[in-house]
Structures are given as structure tokens and as C-alpha cells.
Amino acid sequence: MKFTPQVLLSTPRRSAGVPSPDGKFVLYTVSTYDFDKHSKTTETKLLDTDVNFVDTLPDGEKASDFVWLSNHEFAFLRGEDEGATSLMICSRPEGTGELSTSYVVEQIEAPMANLKIAALGDDEFGIVFSAQSTKEGKLFNPEKAPKTHSSGRLYSTLFVRHWDEWATPEKQSLWHAKLSAPEDGKRSLSHLQNVLCGSDLECPIRPFGGTDNFDVSKWGLIFVAKDPELNPALHTKSNVYYLPIEWDGKVSCVGPGRVRIEGFEGASTSPVFSPSGKKAAFLSMKKDGYEADRNVIFVMPELHKVKPHAEMLTLESTKMAVWDRSPSSISWAADGQSLLVVAEEEGHAHLFEIHHNKQHRISTPGVVSDVKTLSSGRIFVSGSTLVDNSYYAVIDLAAAVQSDSAPAIWSHSNTDSGVKLGLNSGQISSIWSPASDLRVNKEVHSWVFKPSDYDSSKTYPVAYLIHGGPQGAWNDAWSTRWNQAVFAEQGFIVIAPNVTGSTGYGQAFTDAINQNWGGDPYQDIVNVFDYVGKHIPQADNSRAVALGASYGGFMMNWIQGQPLGRKFKAMVCHDGIFSTANLLSTEELYFPFNDLGGYPWSTKETDAVHPFTTASAWHKWDPSAHLSEWATPMLVIHNSKDYRLPISEGLAAFNVLQAKGIESQFLTFPDENHFVLEPENSLVWHKTVINWIRKHVGMERFAGEEAGGVEYMGGLKVEETKETKET
Template sequence: MAIRASKFTPEVLLSAPRRSAGLPNANASSVLYTTSTYSFDTHKKVTEVRVLDVESNESRLVTDEEGISEPQWLGDGIICLRSVKEGKTEVVVGPLGGSKNHYQVAGTIDGPASNLKIRELEDGVLAIAVSAQATPDGSLYNPETAPKPRSTGKLYNSLFVRHWDAYKTPEKNAIWYGTLSKSKDGKYELSKLTNALKGTGLESPIPPFGGADNFDISSSGIIFVAKDPELNPALNTKCNVYFIPISSFIESSTFGPHKVQVPNFEGAASSPVFSADGKKAAFLMMRQNGYEADKNQIFLIPNVGNASWIMPLLDSEDGKGTWECSPQSVCFSHDGESLLLTVEEKGKGLLYVIPKDPFKGAKSPRNLTWDGYVSDVRCLPSGDVFVSGSTLIDNSAYLLIDPSNAETPTLISSNSRNGATFGLRKEQVSEIWFPAADPLTNKKVHAWVVKPSDFDDSKKYPLAYLIHGGPQGSWADSWSTRWNPAVFAEQGYIVICPNPTGSTGYGQAFCDAINQQWGGLPYQDIVNGFTWIKDNMSEVDCDRAVALGASYGGYMMNWIQGHDLGRQLKALVTHDGVFSMTGQLASEELYFPFHDLGGAPWHNRGAKSTSNFAGSSLDAWREWDPSQHIDKWATPQLVIHNELDYRLTISEGLSAFNVLQARGVESQFLVFPDENHWVLKPENSLVWHRVVLNFINKFVGLPKFFDGEEGGLEFLGGERMEGEVVKMEAAGNGHT
């Protein structure tokens, strides 16, 4: 991006080049990466593989050939995957420069493959692994060439029926391994690939989001995580760590996966990694089954030759661990003597290091970063650490950190010149803290504040109050192309993003406190924040306030609509939110509502409430149900829902909109038949932004964002009913 945007708009957000995490070479003199750019003029996306020369800070194109993905260093050249006809995948190697003819196809995989990993073995031979789907008999699955059934019917006798945005099929993800050998004439040849999970009943990477972070390879073998095959994945989060010793990546291992036993830990496992020499391994694991936001704890396998020997780090007698933070990922330093951890902490994604020789006793981790959000970590032979990350104003930054002098990191590259190409400045972003509803977990609640780039302290600005999803999630100092606070700020709002009870990064107790409290403590935190803003931020006009949220944030919009705060807001926007708690029984990962609402609804009927605010005898499924309060719905509301959202089904959005319309509340319904829980397609996302901004701007006195009818969509409704209650006559009795 060389041209500064005159104003940061949704078009700028969605058409800006999206840069991948950087892959430095051994001495960090060059950085390999990809960018994808969508054009609203051509309506096409272009993906480029590029290399950055660190000294000159100049980037040059390696290739923009269609289908190329996942480039990695291979000596002074690269190796990558290329999607080709009939659903096949080529493994391609070549130099950094030159034409397409310089690239050699080392081998072809007869199906879609991804998550490429390579490790050097000996004599120029490389171990290679990818993930690809396998049929029930363990053979490679290619959906384009597989026989097509004559009927579309699907019969199930267990969960899952569908997951995230797809119906479950018999095929499973698998890890496939082999070798890449270099001949005397310099050409590489891919061996036959072996399914490491054939006949095991295991699936890795774990759908729907597992990827390269779910497995690792080394000269010792393969380490990976998979859901426990003896438990139903829709009702359990329990994952196991497995190690497959492999003496040769050319032939099938004579050993099956060895389950790594972790006593008293029954939750999800993640981030399995080897040390560079393949002699050690590490991973993260949670104690509690059924709770996906439990605290991650750190485990070492000091000698993979004896994978039964594991060492918990920073552990405690009560099992909670001595470190308050919950790491998101773990990796080894290049020498294998330190562990680096990414951690969400107080709205930031920070990098920590556990000092050398951690297995000689627990040592307190120390910071290597203090700001922004780290998304990827690469450890170099020099001992330095290469970091990829972002902030609320910068969509991609590369840093080089010397762990012995972390206070002065070197900025290698900023994709947006620290936000300048977007017309954004770091001075727009600040933080506030306000009183918490429950001082026993945290005395104060944190929130991010994003002001317009042309902010004038003599003026008052309407409030856009953004509530995050999860609910065990957070607003952080990181870039987003789906919910970007700066887009709303540049419309003329002061945007405030609170992290109420249930948010991650503020201690496990604060995260856990939302259990059976969905509309209790978090709602009171949000009310406290609104009151604090009104009393302490004179630049905010709380008489012109709107609130928006997705997923749990969408639930909270529906909850606010039926409660007092709803009457203080000019408009609400609900994206894929819960309307009725019983609607969550149509969801796929049932362990989630079962945990957060205190059990299955047939087990706790009539249970006494734990709420400090409601004092109800209803069970949590009914107590925190927005549909129980629809008699109070009166604030104008935009409802958005996607038909491929199998986590929160389309009936939730339709129900909310139908209630609003039947009550005569000004409302709109936006639906995307081809999107899941998120809106990912650029053209759809642009429409999403146009409709949302047009809707909220109308109620706070800001100019219409887009002049096209209904944000660029043809209005598909009939007669609009605004400002009157619809009366229905049934069986001779009048019902309002």
C-alpha cells in the first residue's frame, strides 16, 4: 500500500492487501509472505507470494500464479502447494526469481491438501507432511472425483449431524507424511504419502478450525492432537496428545499413535510442538472436559524417546497452576532450552518466555512484548525471535526481538505504515476502566476507546457501544476485517469496546464468572460502563448511543432490548445472536450451552438461580432467555443472520425480526444464504457494512453512509410497519 486513503471506509478495509505472517530466512535478511487483495472493480481476489529484503525494506513479487499457497523456505528457494484441476494438489519447488518455467513439480497429491510442513532429515532428504481428508478405509479423499450418490439423503444415529457450516460426512481429516528427496541433477521428488492415522479412528487437524497448529513433525516422528475417540465430540471437549515415532518417513511406521497420558487433565489439548532437534516436545492442555475456555497449562516431554514422561510447568498442588495467564500457543527457542508463549492479557496478545532449563524447576515467565497482538512466532538460530502481529490501527507488522533486550524491538515492516495508509493514528486509541459488577473477581472492567481521526475535543460524538462474542472472548489491540472499531469511528462515533465478565485475558476467575450468568454480571458490567461513560466522558453524547454485537454480542443485544438499557439506546444491531435459549439445542457443539448454563435443560429444571440480580427460581436456561422479555422490545433494531450458521441457526434471527415486526418496532432483517457464523466474502461484507452503517447513522443524526437503497440492496419487504402494534384476532378473542 503506497497511497494513503483519504478516509478509512469499509471499502478501504476490505480492499487493503491482507498480509500473512512472515517467514524469515535463517538470518532474517529476507522475509517470505503472501498477500491477498480483493478488487471491487474487477470483483476478483489476487494472491501474491512476495519476499521482503529487510535491509532495503523493498518487497518483490515471487509469483502470483493462481492456486499457489503456503510458501516456505527451501534453502535459497521456496516450496509451496498449488491447487490444480480435478481437485489435486501439486508440491512445487523453485528459486525466488525467474519465470513459471523455473518451478518444478516435485509430485502430485491426488486430492486437496494443506498445512504443509517440512523438516530436514539427512543427506538432503526432507520429511514432509500435509493434512488431507481420508475415506473410512484410510485412502485419500478427493471430493471432485469421488462417486456422487444418487440421493441427497443423509441418515445419522449419533452427533454430530452438522458442524459449523457443513453436514458431517464419513470422511475425516488425516496427516499424511513422506519424503522429499533431491537427485543429482538438482530436482526434487516427492515420495508416496502415508496416512499416519489410518485405522486409528482419530482425526487431526480437529475441525472446524484446526490446522498446522494441531500437529508437528521432526526427525523423531509426528506429534498431534485429536478428539478422544471414545467420547462424542458434540458433548465433550476432551482431546488427547499423540506421538508417532517414525524411523523413516519413507515407509509406514511400525508403531501406532502413542497416547500421552496427562493425569487429572480431561479437557482440550493444543499447540503440540517439537524442539528444533526433535528430542523434546511441548503442548498445552486444559483440566476440565466440556469447557472450551478453561485455563491452558503447559507440559513438556523432555525426551520424546520416553513420551510417557511428561512434566507440567508452573503447576500447583490445587491443579490451577501458579501462573494466572492462559497461554494460547507454545514453541521452543531455536536451541530448545527456552519456551515462548503467546498470551492474551488485558486486551493485548503478548509474547512471554520461560527462561532456560525450565525443566529444572518452575520459573516465572517474563515479557518479550507489551503492546499490540502477536499472531505468529519464529525462533532464529541467532537466538532472536521474529514476530508477526497487528494493532487496532495497523493490519500487519513484523518485529525482530532480542530476548536479552526485549524493551527495544526492531520494527522490520509495517504493512500500513503504522496505520498512516489508512488515515489512522495511534493517538485515536486509548483505554478506560470502570467499576465491575462483581468486585470479587475483578474490581474494574477494561474497555478500548477508538475516536475519529479528526477528533475535536470541543465537540460531542455519538457512542457506538460494541459487545464482543464468545462470550469467553475479548476486544483486543488487534486488527479485524469483520468487526473493526475504526470503521465506526471514522463515521463520526466514539467507539467503546468493553470486556465484561466472561472476557478472556483478565484472569481465569473473571472468565469463569459468566457461568450461569449470561444476562447477569456481564449485562451489569455493560450498564456500569454506560453510566461511567455518561458521567466521565463529556465528549460522548450518550443521548445518541447505539449498541452492536455478534454471536454472544448478538445475544446481549437481544437481552438489552428487553431490559432498561435498551430504552437508553437509539438503535441496536444483532448479528447471529441467540433469541431463545432452547434454540441452542439445535446447535452443534452442545457441550457449550450445557456448560455455560449449568447442565442440560432436562437436568436442572426448577433449579434455584445463582444470579445476584434476578432472584428468580427459574433455571438458567429460562432465566437468561431473551425471548422471555419480548413484551418490552421497543428500540429500533437491525437483525442479521446467515443461513449456513449451524452454531446459531437461522430461526434465531427470524424469530427476533418477526417479534420486532409484529410489535411494530422499526426493524430490518439482513440475511446471507451463503455465509456461516461470519461474513467472509468481500462483496457480502461490503453490503453488511453499508446496511449496518446506514441503519445506525439514521438514529444518531449522522449522514447516510451509502446512498443506494437499503445499503445497495433492493428492498424486498412489503408494506413497512413502523410505530404501531400489530393486533391479531384469534378464536374471537383479541390478543395484542
């Protein structure tokens, strides 16, 4: 099989697995897009790990949020017409692999998500889920909301829009109820209550918060929410809150208690109860306004002794596992004595076991995306690699702690470790080139991805991929947006460098990009380019292209005005920053205020809030200050619903290229945000990008862009004149 963009986008996508407590069965969804029918199908699967037999859940197309109540019974949510949601129960008779018919416990007249359940005893359960609420705290269904006669909206404070939505009065809220023991074979649900009623808090935190923003136990609820006293456009600070719940009574609107952590003013996330519910752990950052500060683990004991309806809590939290990695998620081991932590490390996201402030790395491939604890003490892991879009594994935790190389007891791959896609791990290797600032890290790590039919006696054009963030990284993980294999299978050697600012190489390396956007990261890329030219003879740097999105798009615009720009045959800038001054139009203003060291209107060298040079970084790293040097052909992509970096950035870059007579194209999707998510749009994106870079390295076209559904708008070519050149 030739791994093409259409194969990438039509390969079945599997969710993280949800194992039964004993690990015998695994629930998951599979979504598949059919480009012939132009439609997507979603199925719910039940995998028997003993025999690797997969069954399909009837009517599971709109099912989500699976939670096991026992080894034989599970609950889930099912989307209904007109925005309603049903809480469903399904069981599997003991001793069989067949599923019984599911039944509706209750239909709720609003969209629900993020279901979590805690055992209360006597076969009863407490459930919590998220749903939007009105200003009065009632369930909100956008499909049934009254229509207004005007589309006007008046704002008097920041955060008028976020990611791809304009702000509205509705909030995300957590709702809870008790799920009864079965009567006549069916369970029932008590009256739903809005846990955040009257609190002015919102959870999950939009746009990406989910079940990682809260947890539930028989004793109560723990969650994170933005600090209501701070404007979210200027601050990242979010707090941890705890609310005891009496499941047989009502939760008053006094509100949850805030957990205070002295010296930590940044974002908190991943609150999770121990198996007994008497302890909880969470992650928190020190610095407000900085999304990539190091996460520190905290543990709160004796939560079951906290009195109900406490107005404010001041709990002593114990800092654990201080090491130079930043965990992204945490969970508890089955014994409640140790923590399971996922953290980035040198191009991977590994699983660590932490006990008594000591951490032990557990051998897992690629990037771990989800961890579940089994009743036996073993752990169930979901993850992916650069060649495998989904794997599941069961690991003996005790054996893994004793040995770095303890193999998985059981594993299951969605693509047979890439074989079904014509990919293999032998296509991937790493290089380490000199870092720009040797005081921080000595070397910079880059992934190298070669074509599956690679021939060491031949030379290949090179595609340099620059990641976004800027505090991010290229990891050994699957992606449908910037998949290295897609470019490699088009005949390129792909180089994906993790330059200064990348995560997983120590916090100092991540922090070093602050006020340094076009400095060390740019020189790192230059060093990588030179290293590849000297040490990989099959990589033809005379036929090199560069591609990047978000901060990577900024770097495309920056490189255009620098000497390295003349060494590329073509470039691709997706949702990039054209001018740092225009970052004032972003929704999350704390981002440029932190990364560029202050405010662009500042007239002082330093200020009390940002003790660095303030306005200078805004001007120093502005790509639009070097337009006279722009000369390399460039494809510009920018989407209309990108509110993080508005479309004017892409239009400005394209306008300059056209006015200067530089070969260029502009691709836009009116219905997409910072990403391109719809399969048909993504196929157009891939065809357009691939044709652009193939053309400029002397290769034949991959596919007609028009065939992918893009509407080509021709126009007059602007010839470069003396006036435009000087401009």
C-alpha cells in the same frame, strides 16, 4: 484518505511472515479485492529485510504453506485444477535477490494443506501435510467424488453438522513422505503414507485446526485429535498423540500412542518439538466441555528414545509456568531451553519467554499472531494493532529478556502503522469503570476509539460494541469484521468494553460468566454506559447505539428486555441468541450445557456432573422471556449457513419486532456462516449497519444499500395493536 468500509475491505491483506533461517528474507502472501472488477488477486512476495525490497514470486497466485529448507531454498504448495495440489520447490541463487523458476516435485490428486518439514540430515527432509481421506484411508478429492442420485443423508448419532458443513464419512488425515536430496538439480518425493491409517483419529481438528494441531521432527510426529471414544458434540476433550517414524520404512497401522495427563480432561493443542526434536511441549485444559478453560503448558522429554509403533504411551509431563494467563500458542527458542508463549493480557496478546517456570513479557505492539525462531537466536514476530493490519518485527530475544523496553531490531508495516489508511494510534485510549462483581475484578476495561478528525469542543454519538464468545475480548488487533475504526470514522465515539467473561483479565474473570450471561456482564455494560456519560463529555449518550454478534447478539436481545434498552436509539443484532431453549439446535451442545450449568430438562437443583443449579440458568437468562419490554428499533442479521446459532434465532427476533410494530430490518446472506467473509457481502453488511445506526442518531445516510448489491424486499408494515402489545 477517509477510512470507509470499502477501504477496509480493499486494503491488501498480508499473511504472517515466513522468514528464512537467517532472517534475511521473508515470504508471505498478499490478497487484494478490487470492487471495480469484482475480483480478488493473490500474490506471493519475497521481502529482503536488508533493503526492504519486495519481489513477486512468479505463478504465486495459488501458492501457500511456505517452508524454508535452507537460507536459499524453500518448499510450498500450489493449488491446481480439479482439486489437485503440487508440492513445489523454489530457490534463490546465493548472493542474489532474484528467485529461480520453481519446479514441481510431485502433483497429488487431492487438496493438500498445512505443510510442515523436518530436516533428517544429508540434505533430506521429512514432510507432513493434511488432506482428507476416505473411510479406507485413501486420499479423497471432493471434486472427483462420485455423485449420488439422492441428496438424502441418514444420521444415528450427534454432530450431524458443524460450523457450516454437514457431516460426511471423510476425515482430515496427516500424510508423510521423505523429500530426497537433489539429483540433477531436482528433489523427489517418496511414497505418501496416511499416518492416521486405521486409528479412527482425525487431525487437524475441524473446522479451524491447522499447523497448530501437529508438528514433525526427525524422530517422529506429535499431534492432537478429538478423543475417539467421546462424542464431539458433547465433549471438548482432545488428546495428544506421539508416533515415532522411520523415514526409510513404512508406518504400520498399529496407530500412534496416546500421551496421558492425569487430571486434564479438556482440549489440548499447540504441540511443538524442540529444535533437536528430543523434547516437545503442548497446551492442555483441565475441564471437558469448557472451551475457555486456562491452558497449561506441558513438556515431554526424551521422545527420541520412544520405540517405534508403541501402542500406548504413558509419559511423565512436567507442568510449567503456572500463572493467571491462558497461553494460546507456544514455540521453542533456538537453544531449546526456553519457550516462547503468546497469551492475552488486558486487551493485548503479548509474547512471553518462559524459562525455569518463570515468565518474562517481551514488549510487542498490539496482538502477536505468529512467532518464528531464527538461527541467530533472534525471533521474528507477525502481528497487528487496531490501526495497522499487519506488522513484522525482528527482536533480539536476549536483550528483550533483560529489558522490558528493548526495541525491535527491524520492523515492517503493511500500512505504515495506519498512516496509509488515515488512522493513528492517538485515536485510541482506555477507560476502567467499576465492575459489577468486585470480588472477581475491581474494574472493567474498555477501549475508546475516536474519529481521526476528533474535536474536543464537539459532541459525538456513541457506538457500544459488545463482543462475542462470551469468553472473548476486544483486543488491540485488526479485524475486517468488527473494525472499530470503521465506526469511529463514521463520526462515532466507539466504546468496546471487555465485560465479565472476557479473556486476558485473569481466569476467575473469564469463568465468572458461567450461568451468569445476563447478570454481571449486563451490569458491567450499564456501568460502562454510566461512566462514559459522566467522564467523557464529548460522548453524547442521548444518541447512543449498541451492536453485538454471537454472544454480543444475545446481549442485544437481552438488553431489549431490560431498562438499558430504552437508552439506546437503535441496536444491531448479528447472529444472536433469541431463546436459550433454542441452543439445543446448536452443533456443539457442550457449550450451553457448560455455560448454562447443566441440562434444561433437569428436575434437580444439582447433579453429579454439574454441581450448580442446572435448569435455572436456561430460564433465568432467556431473552424471549422479556418480549413485552422490547421497544428499541433493531437491525437483525442472521445467515443461512450459521449452524452454530441457526437462522431461526434471527427470524424469531425479527418476527417479534415486526409483530409489535417496532422499526426493524432483517439482513441475511444465504452463502455465509456465523461470519460474513465474502468482500461483496461484507460491503453490503457494513453499508446496511452504518446506515441503520446513522439514521437513528440523526445523521445522513452513508451510502445507498441498494448500491452495495443487497436486494431490498419490501412488505406490509404491521401496526401494533392492543393484542400484539399484550402478546
